[in-house]
Amino acid sequence: DAGITQSPRHKVTETGTPVTLRCHQTENHRYMYWYRQDPGHGLRLIHYSYGVKDTDKGEVSDGYSVSRSKTEDFLLTLESATSSQTSVYFCAIRDQDSTDTQYFGPGTRLTVL
């Protein structure tokens, strides 16, 4: 158990509304990631963080922003949600002390109507 929680676990929202998803970790890992998973695609990286206030874009970053003001929290924001952002969102940490393995949170199911 890598001590990762995500909130909310489920959310239904309307097109055009802002949405923020939270990832919380308890083990002080430096690297944190946000992925989305859609049918027919593998997990795709949205953004990642390599420290407090240090973030970078991933493969599918358009329409998303992130913030990391504390080591334990990594926030993903959809500034103006669209139906194409309906997906399952997973947060992950990377355990640099254990063969670089990533461990995932339980996921957030987001539906944009």
Place this chain on the structure above:
Amino acid sequence: RKEVEQDPGPFNVPEGATVAFNCTYSNSASQSFFWYRQDCRKEPKLLMSVYSSGNEDGRFTAQLNRASQYISLLIRDSKLSDSATYLCVVRGYGQNFVFGPGTRLSVLP
């Protein structure tokens, strides 16, 4: 060509069978390799890392062939509880972890 490709599946096998999953990757500079399993509507969970010398964990054996850019996972004596989707993951440069689309396995009684 996708960066990481896997057998399309699904694989339906009887209990006790041996099943092999294949994965190919396109980036020859890839550094780390993993197999994850993902149960329906759950998060991916690490099954095993894959080392150049090959490695085994109980009924599971992983192999890496860097020259052919190929990774495999062998499951012996399949159990009902092995039913899941198996994801091949390759780490390239920096934070570029690339996930394959997954291969679904159903182990039948």
